[in-house]
Amino acid sequence: MIRRIKHMAVAVKDVDAALATYQQRLGVGEARRLEWAKGRSREAHFPFGEVEIQLCQSTDPEGRFAQHIAHYGEGVQHMCLEVDNIEQAIKEAVADGAVLKPCSACNVTGPHPHSEGYVAFLAGQAVPGFELEFMQVYKEGERPADFAKGS
Numbered sequence: 001m002i003r004r005i006k007h008m009a010v011a012v013k014d015v016d017a018a019l020a021t022y023q024q025r026l027g028v029g030e031a032r033r034l035e036w037a038k039g040r041s042r043e044a045h046f047p048f049g050e051v052e053i054q055l056c057q058s059t060d061p062e063g064r065f066a067q068h069i070a071h072y073g074e075g076v077q078h079m080c081l082e083v084d085n086i087e088q089a090i091k092e093a094v095a096d097g098a099v100l101k102p103c104s105a106c107n108v109t110g111p112h113p114h115s116e117g118y119v120a121f122l123a124g125q126a127v128p129g130f131e132l133e134f135m136q137v138y139k140e141g142e143r144p145a146d147f148a149k150g151s
């Protein structure tokens with residue numbers, strides 16, 4: 001069962017300039033900043049209502065956010081849906097015709113541990129408009145030791 005939109009990842013050319021615009025025009029406060037070598041990205045995460053916005057800039061011209069911008073321009077690259085049971089969500093999506101794709105950062109297809117929970121990605125635009133990520137958020141004590149809190 002899908003619980004909520006966990007976050008929306010927005011591909012931007014310059015994370016600092018994009019964040020400044022969100023702060024000036026929309027009154028967004030401080031953001032949690034990340035430099036993620038494995039994901040080849042610089043990011044700024046902040047709550048916007050009930051949804052977290054993740055502004056994402058590729059640090060590599062071949063990175064997923066740079067590729068998204070080359071094809072579509074700046075904008076929502078993917079929407080992450082929090083699910084109760086990632087295995088069940090995948091089973092239902094695949095039964096309905098969706099196809100899993102490898103995680104751009106980990107090159108793993110299907111559910112696998114990530115910074116905030118177990119994730120899996122659907123190929124292409126599984127729904128019109130953007131890619132989908134499923135995430136089963138870690139419960140207390142589930143986060144693998146090799147994932148630093150929040151990074």
